[in-house]
Amino acid sequence: MPDKKAIVIGGGLGGxxxxxxxxxxxxxxxLCEQSASLGGKMNERRSEGFRFDTGPSLVTMPWIFEEFFETLGLRLRDHLELTPLRPLARYAFADGTTFDYTTEMPAWFDTIRRLEPADVDGFLRYMRLGARLYELSRGTFLRRPMTDPPDGVALAAMTHFPLRHAWGNYDETVRHHFHDPRLRQLFNRYPTYVGSSPYRCPATLTLIPFIEYAFGGWYVQGGLYRMIECLAEIARQRGIEIRLESPVAAIEHRMRRITGVQLASGIGLPAHAVVLNGDASTAPILLGETTNALPITERSLSGLVFLIGVGRKLPELHHHNVYFSADYPAEFGQLFDDRVFPNDPTVYVNVPSRSDPTCAPKSGETLFVMANAPASDLPWDDHTVTYARGCVMERLRSNGFPDIESDIVTEQVITPQHMAARYGMPGGAIYGRHSHGWRRAFWRQPNRDGYYKGLYYVGGGSHPGGGTPIVLLSAQIVTELMQRYEAN
Ligand SMILES: Cc1cc2nc3c(=O)[nH]c(=O)nc-3n(C[C@H](O)[C@H](O)[C@H](O)COP(=O)(O)OP(=O)(O)OC[C@H]3O[C@@H](n4cnc5c(N)ncnc54)[C@H](O)[C@@H]3O)c2cc1C
Structure with a gap:
């Protein structure tokens, strides 16, 4: 290949x-990264001997990480240790019910039977639907550029598409398969993995609970940030130039052809092609076409995160714990209609120190406490944070979470406003655009720009979507497209 130069804007996982x-x-x-560290949302903070992952806490589809290392001529296991989590999560409901969601089938079926015997069959049918959707997607949607015409594999898959339930509403499909309100709430949680509401997105997202159940939930020993450190080291060894604290202010172009980027410092960097890893919705701004950010009604969820170090052991907690609100539809109404932080939020508590003692001092626990929040542009002042923290703690308390207030050693908050500024995503929308309606769920930003030659998109805001393994597939598709269209 002739000497070709590419600039990657953003050092997140996809970049x-x-x-x-x-x-x-x-x-x-x-690679130009605006902040002082690589990783974007997949980052790390340390305080008082506690180590916190600030973003992803759950890894799924581990073979995609293995395949990625193989394409670099490396073996993942020589660099990182991925361990499966059993159970997947402990769920606590507003009515006082608590149970473990586990991939150990006999134990899980016993749990369902105690809740509603008929739902064992419903669960199996639901997983079968997810499996069919996954089979359809894995060689097609997940691995191919969305603008490519369907090939034989894709056409064959489409003829087997489980139309009736897949095109329907996600929540309706959950209701069709489960009678028990707690199981309905549990499975309605999965669209939040892509920042969306179960009441507005299509049932095609049923593939998410299937993937988690069939292939497990995984953890990277030492914290997920080890993945970023490892990739950064390999990148440096291989001569990739990494420029930290180098925000890109503009993507340069002439006659619809990308010519490079301009840094906020004024330095110009010429290139044959540019890959945008920052939120895809910022491209028109960088191209000088508009100053408007992604409209508020199109944004996926943001999150309010508390990183808490506790000075005692909490053996009653698992690695993943979820404390459900009393009224899930009302919570999503507040998030997407009213665009306010819910007065009764569902709270996710990740405690990596339960399976990785290196995250916390010997007698402590590391807590990542997160509730969904709207990706609005409203400021998060101290009063708002205090109010929201009160709502989070009240839900935890009423669902049986231990009283930790007097044992807190360190606490930091990450608001949607912090995320917007730190990661360059409008309103702190974690997954760019939401997936409401089947078209939006699948029609994400294509990886190759349709107008500007030499402009590509990688990461959670573009095809095939968000989440760490899917972002790696995005990088694979971008590279294939660049080899196809730019190599000569
Ligand atoms: C709180 C939270 C929890 C999550 N939980 C999970 C989970 O459990 N499992 C999972 O799989 N996923 C999870 N995710 C999602 C996952 O983190 C993302 O899908 C993935 O890390 C996104 O990677 P990305 O490549 O899109 O880049 P990003 O992480 O979005 O990084 C983009 C980078 O581009 C930089 N940038 C932007 N604009 C510019 C510019 N103009 N110039 C220079 N640099 C720029 C930013 O600073 C940033 O570093 C979570 C995310 C968050 C925030």
Missing amino acids: LAAALRLSAAGWRVT
Whole structure:
């Protein structure tokens, strides 16, 4: 390949993965990251001997990480240790019910039977639907550019598409399969993995609970940030130029052809192609076409996160714990209609120190406490944070969470406003656009720009979507497209 230069804007997981793949394919790569560390949402903070992952806490589809390392000529297990989590999560409901969601089938079926015997059959049918959707997607949607015409594999898959339930509403499909309100609430949680409401997105997202149940939930020993550190080290060893604290202010172009980028410092960096890992909705701003950010009505969920170090052991908690609100439809109405923080939020508590003692001092626990929040542009002042924290703690308390207030050693808050500023995502929308309606669920930002030649998109806001393994697939598709359209 002639000497080709690519610039990657953003050092999130997708940006790093694209940089490494492009470098392996012979490109000269410069990666420009606006902040002082790599990783984007997948980041880390330390305080008082506690170590916190600030973003992802759950890894699914581990073979995608293994495949990615293989394409770099490496073995994942030589660099990182992925361990499966059993049970997947402990769920606590507003009516006082608590149970473990586990991939150990006999135990899980016993749990369902105690809740509602008929739902054992419902669960199996629901998983079968998820399996069919996954089978359809894995060689097609998840692995191919969305703008490519369907090939034989995709056409064959489409003829087997389980139309009736897949095109329907997600919540209606959950209701069709489960009678018990707690199981309905549990399975309605999955669309939040892509920042969306179960009441508005299509049932095609049923593939998410299937993937988690069939292939498990995983953890990276030492914290998920080890993945970023590992990729950054490989990138440096392979000669990828990494420029930290280098925000890109503009993507340069002439006659619809991308020519490089301009940094906020005024420095211009010429390139044959540019890959945007920042939120895809910021592209028109960087291209000088508009100053408007993604409209509020199109944004996926943001989150309010508390990173808490506790000075005692909490053996009653698992690695993943979820404390459900009393009224799920009302919670999503507040998030997406009223665009306010819910007065009764569902709260996710991740306690990595339950399976990884290196995250916390010997007699402590590391807590990542998160509730969904609207991706609005309203400021999060101290009063708002105090109010929201009160709502979070009240839900935890009433669902049986231990009283930790007097044992808190360190606490930091990450608001949607922090996320917007830190990661460059409008309103702090974690997954870019939401997936409401089947078209939006699948029609994400294509990986290759349809107008500007030489402009590509990688990461959770673009095809095939958000979440760490899917972001790696995005990097794979981008590299294939760049090899196809730019290599000569
Ligand atoms: C709180 C939270 C919890 C999550 N939980 C999970 C989970 O459990 N499991 C899971 O799989 N996923 C989870 N995710 C989602 C996952 O983190 C993301 O899908 C993934 O990390 C996104 O990677 P990305 O490649 O899109 O890049 P991002 O992480 O979005 O990084 C983009 C980078 O681009 C930089 N950038 C933007 N604009 C510019 C510019 N103009 N110039 C220079 N740099 C720029 C940003 O600073 C940032 O570093 C979570 C996310 C959050 C925030």
